[in-house]
Amino acid sequence: MESRPRSFYVLCAFFVLFLLFLYGPTFTIAILSFQGPQGGLTFPMRGASLHWFFDLFQQQAVGDIWGSFRRSFVLGLMVMITTVVVSVMGGLAFRKRFAGNGVLFYLVITALVIPSILVSLGVGLIFSQAGLPIHWASSGFGSQLTWTLPFGLLIMFAVFNRFDKSFEEAARDQGASNWQALQHVVLPIIAPSLIGVALFGFTLSYDEFARTLLTAGSYNTLPLEIYGMTTNVTTPVIFALGTLTTAFSLVIIGVFLLTVWSMNKRRAKQGSDAGKGMV
Amino acid sequence: MRAGETNRHLTGWLLASPLTLVLIFFLVLPIAMIVIVSFWQATEFSIIPAFSWENYDFLFGSPVTYRVFGNTIKYALIVWVFTLAIGFTVAYFLAFHVRTQTWQIALFLLCTIPFWTSNIIRMISWIPFLGRNGLANSALISAGIVDEPVEWLLYSDFSVILAFVHLYTLFMVVPIFNTMMRIDKSLIEAAYDGGASGFQTLTNVIIPLCKPGIMIGTIFVVTLVMGDFVTVRFMSGSQSANVGRLIQNDIALLQYPSASATAVVLLITVLMVIGILLRFVDIRKEL
Numbered sequence: 001m002e003s004r005p006r007s008f009y010v011l012c013a014f015f016v017l018f019l020l021f022l023y024g025p026t027f028t029i030a031i032l033s034f035q036g037p038q039g040g041l042t043f044p045m046r047g048a049s050l051h052w053f054f055d056l057f058q059q060q061a062v063g064d065i066w067g068s069f070r071r072s073f074v075l076g077l078m079v080m081i082t083t084v085v086v087s088v089m090g091g092l093a094f095r096k097r098f099a100g101n102g103v104l105f106y107l108v109i110t111a112l113v114i115p116s117i118l119v120s121l122g123v124g125l126i127f128s129q130a131g132l133p134i135h136w137a138s139s140g141f142g143s144q145l146t147w148t149l150p151f152g153l154l155i156m157f158a159v160f161n162r163f164d165k166s167f168e169e170a171a172r173d174q175g176a177s178n179w180q181a182l183q184h185v186v187l188p189i190i191a192p193s194l195i196g197v198a199l200f201g202f203t204l205s206y207d208e209f210a211r212t213l214l215t216a217g218s219y220n221t222l223p224l225e226i227y228g229m230t231t232n233v234t235t236p237v238i239f240a241l242g243t244l245t246t247a248f249s250l251v252i253i254g255v256f257l258l259t260v261w262s263m264n265k266r267r268a269k270q271g272s273d274a275g276k277g278m279v
Numbered sequence: 280m281r282a283g284e285t286n287r288h289l290t291g292w293l294l295a296s297p298l299t300l301v302l303i304f305f306l307v308l309p310i311a312m313i314v315i316v317s318f319w320q321a322t323e324f325s326i327i328p329a330f331s332w333e334n335y336d337f338l339f340g341s342p343v344t345y346r347v348f349g350n351t352i353k354y355a356l357i358v359w360v361f362t363l364a365i366g367f368t369v370a371y372f373l374a375f376h377v378r379t380q381t382w383q384i385a386l387f388l389l390c391t392i393p394f395w396t397s398n399i400i401r402m403i404s405w406i407p408f409l410g411r412n413g414l415a416n417s418a419l420i421s422a423g424i425v426d427e428p429v430e431w432l433l434y435s436d437f438s439v440i441l442a443f444v445h446l447y448t449l450f451m452v453v454p455i456f457n458t459m460m461r462i463d464k465s466l467i468e469a470a471y472d473g474g475a476s477g478f479q480t481l482t483n484v485i486i487p488l489c490k491p492g493i494m495i496g497t498i499f500v501v502t503l504v505m506g507d508f509v510t511v512r513f514m515s516g517s518q519s520a521n522v523g524r525l526i527q528n529d530i531a532l533l534q535y536p537s538a539s540a541t542a543v544v545l546l547i548t549v550l551m552v553i554g555i556l557l558r559f560v561d562i563r564k565e566l
Binding site: 004005007008011012014015018019021022023024025026028029032041042043085086087089090092093094096097098099100101104105107108109110111112113114115116117118119121122123125126129142143145146149153154157199200203204206207209210214223226227230238239242245246249250252253257 | 287288290291292293294295297298299301302304305306307308309310312313316365368369371372373376386388389390392393395396397398399400401403404405406407408410412413414417445448477498502505506507508509513522523526527530535538539542545546549550553557562563
């Protein structure tokens with residue numbers, strides 16, 4: 001192997017600094033969440049304890065954390081499933097040009113770039129003027145979809161741009177119907193990417209804040225609860241909560257990545273059986 | 280043939296109908312509602328459906344509006360410069376200096392994982408760093424650079440921009456890395472064979488070919504910063520304002536018509552910026 005140029009080491013150092021910048025603060029609050037009972041929001045550590053984590057489990061201390069976690073989790077699953085189904089259908093639709101597909105595409109881009117507070121304000125206004133109850137599972141759910149669907153759809157575009165149509169055509173040549181070709185050929189091939197769409201759907205919903213602010217109603221989701229805490233909680237309990245929910249996000253990301261990895265691995269192991277039918 | 284045509288459009292719309300319905304109910308109608316309400320009037324307790332230019336008159340007549348819009352554009356520009364410089368360098372390292380694909384994927388994932396965690400937590404994480412008794416100040420004092428804690432580290436424009444760069448550099452890294460990976464390596468070898476230096480190859484070959492990725496990253500960063508209201512509130516300790524904060528303040532005071540008028544002007548500004556940027560890139564081709 002040829003030796004590395006000097007620019008490699010400079011860029012490598014830059015990259016390491018970037019990672020430190022990216023992860024440093026998160027690690028810091030992870031350490032600080034183990035502050036002793038007398039400790040404050042900054043260093044030095046006054047002993048080490050699980051005091052602030054126990055604090056989270058006491059209802060009165062910090063509001064309804066577990067209720068909001070449960071709501072965020074359920075909402076995340078709802079948004080995830082809807083995002084996967086709607087994005088796949090949308091991705092399939094955009095494979096062929098249809099009247100008005102340009103307009104629809106620009107609507108998707110608008111949903112992506114529109115300042116979140118407009119969605120929050122507009123959906124809130126519509127629901128209140130129409131006399132509909134504002135609830136995280138109705139107005140909140142819809143508002144979050146305007147954020148997750150564009151990501152899901154863009155991923156589907158990327159997937160279908162790289163999709164080899166000859167597999168599908170081969171299935172059709174063998175007499176498969178449109179539905180059979182979709183079910184037995186297209187969907188299995190794009191399955192790992194769907195896991196990616198699901199990951200976006202769940203995590204973006206689980207952490208979504210701005211679009212849920214005016215559309216969640218009287219029951220907060222977890223990010224809203226945390227946002228509320230930032231104004232009136234001045235103890236490391238907020239770091240403990242931050243550390244727990246980041247750890248939860250990391251576990252979720254890990255599960256998704258492992259699933260994709262094992263799917264790809266299984267696929268590589270089984271490989272193609274082309275030519276094996278010959279006797 | 281004609282029947283096939285109709286069939287194609289019909290299938291397209293059937294498949295796209297869930298997407299269309301969601302966008303109509305939670306995007307188009309809300310925007311329409313905001314535009315309508317921006318012409319309404321408000322008292323302290325309720326909003327009154329009536330047509331009036333009052334909100335816009337007030338908005339354009341107030342010097343605060345211009346200052347706040349100026350501030351918003353200032354944040355967007357500064358954050359854009361930093362995220363582009365950092366994002367490009369990181370993507371360049373990953374695409375051209377990391378040699379095996381496994382390492383590329385691993386390091387790329389490492390850069391994107393924070394995107395899937397909570398923004399609010401990531402903002403809070405800066406407090407122990409930047410606070411009066413935070414790590415940065417202790418380090419500066421023990422190194423003898425300053426005698427007293429530096430006050431402008433937290434709750435200032437500095438911390439707002441730092442947080443923006445921290446949150447949004449990913450949005451530059453991902454699309455730029457994506458376009459870099461599609462650059463045909465033989466083009467770069469051709470440049471070297473033709474006698475170009477490393478720097479000339481960068482400016483004459485790589486940067487022009489990365490333009491679509493840079494544009495997509497720019498669209499993300501600029502719109503996220505212009506539409507933000509949480510980061511500015513939290514990191515400036517409510518001392519700085521941008522348009523999002525202006526809207527949020529009106530909402531807190533239940534002044535929905537005036538919030539809506541500001542929102543309409545913000546939306547038009549953002550869409551104009553995006554309209555200009557989209558002239559340089561065809562997003563559907565670049566994915």
